[in-house]
Structures are given as C-alpha cells and as structure tokens.
Amino acid sequence: MSRPQSTQVAREPLVLGVDIGTGSTKGVLATPAGQIVATARRDHRISLPRPGWAEMDAEQDWWGDAAAVLGELTAAAAGAPIAGVCVSGLGPALVMCDQDGPIRPAMLYGIDMRGTAEIEQMTAELGEQNILRRCGKRLSSQAVGPKLRWLARHEQRYRPGLRWFSSHTFVLERLTGEWVLDHHTASQCDPLYDVARQAWATDWAQRVLPGVELPTLHWPTDQVGRVTTAAAAATGLPAGTPVMTGTVDAWAEAFSVGVRRPGDLMLMYGSTMFLIQVLPAPTTHPLLWTTSGVVPHSHTFAAGMATSGSVTQWVADLSGASFEDLVREAGEVPPGSDGLMLLPYFAGERTPLYDPKARGVVAGLTLRHSRGHLFRAAYEGIAYGLRNIIDVLEEAAGPPARVVAVGGGTQGGLWTQIVSDVCGITQDIPATTIGAAYGDALMAAIGCGLVPPQTDWSRIQSVVQADPVQRKRYTQMREIYEDLGRSARPAMHALSDIQQHATP
Incomplete structure (x- = not known):
C-alpha cells in the first residue's frame, strides 16, 4: 500500500486521473493549470499461467486498485471540489462479464498470444488486404476479435448477453454503470472496427462471433457518466462526479506530453x-x-x-x-x-x-x-x-x-x-513524466469544461542527441x-x- 504524496492543498476545483498499468495503478490529483497536488500508487503483477498467456484479475488488480487510489486522492483533496475523473489502462485487454462480474481472468494485449490459430483462421475468412484496408492493420496478438473467438471455442465462456470490457472501461462501468468504449481502443479491437469510418464494423463483428454485443462509442474526453452512490461508497468520490471515457494508457501518455x-x-x-x-x-x-x-x-x-x-x-x-x-x-x-x-x-x-x-x-x-x-x-x-x-x-x-x-x-x-x-x-x-495518469487528469479537465480542448500541460526539460x-x-x-x-x-x-x- 502506498500513501498519497501531497505537495499542496488547493481549494480550487481539481481533477483526477488514474492509469491501470501492467505493473501498477497510478493516480494523479491536479489543478486546472496542471500542477500536481497529490499522487498515489498500487503495485500488482500480471499472471503468466501458461506459455503465451498473460492475464490479470480484473476485480482485484483493476477495480480494487483503482478504487483504493481514487480513495487516497480524494482524501488528499482535503475538501476541494473534484470536477472530473478520467481513467486509462493497459489495452486492448479483454474481460468478459455477466451481471455478477468477470467470468474469468482478463486477457491482456499483445503479450497474450493464445489466439494464434484464430488469427490465421480469421485472416483467411476476411482476407488480409481487406482487413488492412478496413481496420488499418493486420490481425495480430494485439487484436481483440481473435481472443473473443478463442474464448467461445476453447472455454465455451461466451454467450449472448455477456458484456466485454477493456481495463479502463471495466473501472468506468463500476464508477458509472455505463457500458462504453472510446474510439481509439475500439480501433485496436480488430476486426470489429472500421478505422476510416471511425465506427463499428458490425457485419464483421457478427462474423467473428455471432450475437456479440458492442458498447457505445465515445471519444476519450467525452463525459459519459457520473459516479454512482455505490461507487462513491467504494472510492470516497462524491456521488455525481463527472467521468470521462478515457483510453489506452499509451495514448493517454502521448496526450500528456x-x-x-x-x-x-x-x-x-x-x-x-x-x-x-x-x-x-x-x-x-x-x-x-x-x-x-x-x-x-x-x-x-x-x-x-x-x-x-x-x-x-x-x-x-x-x-x-x-x-x-x-x-x-x-x-x-x-x-x-x-x-x-x-x-x-x-x-x-x-x-x-x-x-x-x-x-x-x-x-x-x-x-x-x-x-x-x-x-x-x-x-x-x-x-x-x-x-x-x-x-x-x-x-x-x-x-x-x-x-x-x-x-x-x-x-x-x-x-x-x-x-x-x-x-x-x-x-x-x-x-x-508521471505517465498516463497525468494525461487522464488533463482529459478530465477538458471533458468537464475546466480548460479548452487545446490545453497542453507539457514542458520539455532536457534533450538527448545522438x-x-x-x-x-x-x-x-x-x-x-x-x-x-x-x-x-x-x-x-x-x-x-x-x-x-x-x-x-
């Protein structure tokens, strides 16, 4: 367990950013000008149960750690209003959930390679050049579609009515009850997304897994819900706090700089x-x-x-x-x-x-x-x-x-x-260089209207030359x-x- 490191107490509205990484979950509490008020962290590890498999416990490592970090940072706000929250995470990840929660451990991004046969089969079905043209990339271990099919084929875990999440949207659902996905993460869920049209490729999604349901798409800075009463009790966040969509950690970090x-x-x-x-x-x-x-x-x-x-x-x-x-x-x-x-x-x-x-x-x-x-x-x-x-x-x-x-x-x-x-x-x-959580805080500030969309908090400290x-x-x-x-x-x-x- 870590304690939030606080550098000041501010009474102006603050924003919260949380990032779920491969080795830890980190959080940042910041002012609208980008000044860091407090940080918090929880360490965790991925599970490698078999060669080519990489998993995490969504309840403990994603929601549990995020809730703890949010609680620490909310306490560090010391009564200052929290204007908005945004969460990013490793991805694209895949966790299948029924109404009671995850039905198995979450499958991670490209380091989980169990869908190799499904990648080959799907490429043959849809055509490599067709996939490249429509989805913007060839199918690889990064793709979500082959993993969905792998679950249905090898574990018989899939059935209509189940919902699937990436790491940050799993936490977002726990915070707000909303089932959404940002356009960027969706564009890595090949071959389910048409990258040129920036919309779900619903015809291909049904070919990948008949009956599959798709979450509503939003952009990372969009406000998509508010903290529920149950989530407020779990995190210490005020009920009704606006929550933005968020995105994959690398893109949040790019945004931060x-x-x-x-x-x-x-x-x-x-x-x-x-x-x-x-x-x-x-x-x-x-x-x-x-x-x-x-x-x-x-x-x-x-x-x-x-x-x-x-x-x-x-x-x-x-x-x-x-x-x-x-x-x-x-x-x-x-x-x-x-x-x-x-x-x-x-x-x-x-x-x-x-x-x-x-x-x-x-x-x-x-x-x-x-x-x-x-x-x-x-x-x-x-x-x-x-x-x-x-x-x-x-x-x-x-x-x-x-x-x-x-x-x-x-x-x-x-x-x-x-x-x-x-x-x-x-x-x-x-x-x-605090990471994606800093970008999340900026996205929260933009999404709740505290700062204009073009706001950039980054400052260059040094230059490395060859x-x-x-x-x-x-x-x-x-x-x-x-x-x-x-x-x-x-x-x-x-x-x-x-x-x-x-x-x-």
Missing part, C-alpha cells in the same frame, strides 16, 4: 516499448497499426515491441542486483557490450516482425561477460528493434517532426542515450543483430512449439 500534431512521435519506455505518431490523414502500412487518436476524428500510426522494460526487469531479477547498480555497471561497458548481443523477443514480437513464436536469444557470451554486459546488451537489443520500427515509420509517413520520450526508462539517461545513438534521433524529455561516433559503431552491430535474427528464426519457432506443449 503534447503529442497531438501531425508528425509528432512518442517513444514510451515501459514494460513494452511503444510508439505513436500522429498522422495528417488516415493511411495504412502493412507493418504498422493505424488507429483512431485521442483528439476527436484524429488518426495515428502505432507500433510496439512485445517486451522492453520487462527484459531489463528479467536481468535484474536473475542477477539479484538493483536497477541503480545495473545501470551504473552497464554505463562502464563500451558500446556493443564487448561483443555480447541480446534479441529481446521474450514474449514473441509485435511490429515489424508479427511473430508470436519469436524467442529471446543471447549470443556471444564468454566467461568475461558480467551482469553489466548483459544489462547493456538488453538496452542495445531493444534499441536495434526500435530502429527497425522507426525505419518503417519513416517509409510510411516521413521522418518525425519531433520525438518525445516518456516512461520510467527515460530516467538515468543511459537507455535514452543508447536509443539516440542507435537510431540517430533527438529526443525531447518532458519535465513531468553521438555520431557511437552511431557508427552501432550501425555495424545492428547488421549483426539482423543476421542473427534471421538465422535463429527456425530454432526460435521450434523451441516455441516445445514450450507450447510443456506441462502447465
């Missing part, structure tokens, strides 16, 4: 590495995801690696060392990690490989290599994978006009410097990375098949 104009690109350093680039108009690329944005009627390109910070956490857990020690030791290792290389495909890979059977590889190990070498090799391997994505983004939409780096991985400087050196980019680091000398060294190492990935692919797939048949 002003990534809203065409050409703006956000790099999110978290458990996964995620990228969002704002588009001037809807367009598609077979290796990227086209989605609806946060701003009404906007579109974005998105891409993501299946693992990034979770790999560095694995190194920390394996070695028993603190992150501070590992970053210091890795900083003493030269670029290229003395010939050690890591492929970060510990949970398959999303863009641009779209390979759920990809697996992690550590190559070049000698008895001279230390945990600092392994930690730096993880940073570098993630950066090589990121460079692949940026190459595709540049091909599809041109070089980014501005790159903003966010997330816990921006702290300390080593990881961001390696990324700039490998990718040849300049990164802006915002002064406030070192041209190190860039040359990393160019050579990246070629080895690509060769290693291609040559190891058959072995990765064979080992993945063995893992899939391992005893749970």
